[in-house]
Amino acid sequence: MRKLLNKYREMKKIELVWNIIYYFIFKKYANFFKKLNPYYSNDNSKYSKALSLMFILSLLIGVDFFCAIEAIQKKTFLNSSLFIVIAVIFSLVNYFLLVYKNKCLSYFKEFESMPRHWKKKWGWISFAIILLIFISVPISLKIMNYSLRR
Numbered sequence: 001m002r003k004l005l006n007k008y009r010e011m012k013k014i015e016l017v018w019n020i021i022y023y024f025i026f027k028k029y030a031n032f033f034k035k036l037n038p039y040y041s042n043d044n045s046k047y048s049k050a051l052s053l054m055f056i057l058s059l060l061i062g063v064d065f066f067c068a069i070e071a072i073q074k075k076t077f078l079n080s081s082l083f084i085v086i087a088v089i090f091s092l093v094n095y096f097l098l099v100y101k102n103k104c105l106s107y108f109k110e111f112e113s114m115p116r117h118w119k120k121k122w123g124w125i126s127f128a129i130i131l132l133i134f135i136s137v138p139i140s141l142k143i144m145n146y147s148l149r150r
Contacts, residue, residue, distance in 0.1 A: 062090035067140035
């Protein structure tokens, strides 16, 4: 029972961090579009663009796992059906962490009330996580390619 409770707490931490990253992506989109068009309103188009970036990030994490599995197994499993399964799995995880029951909106209300230093700290942490995801994809592809050539 204790292990199950610890797993639940770990998943809540992952959910919190993923919602923090989404919050800062959402805010950056709002600032970007307001600079381009001062009459821009906070409608669903910005929401969907930020959300689509979160789905892309989760798919990139899926690609990293796919490459890691191939590198460890030293076999080529590369086919479209396996990639589609991985994409669906990571998209579902992303859906349940952000969209299901409007979790992101309840987190947004909490994050809006946080002090400025908290927002600055987590803004940089979010940027670093996003950067690490984008950097890890070419590295994992290179490792996968290297391990398959041996």
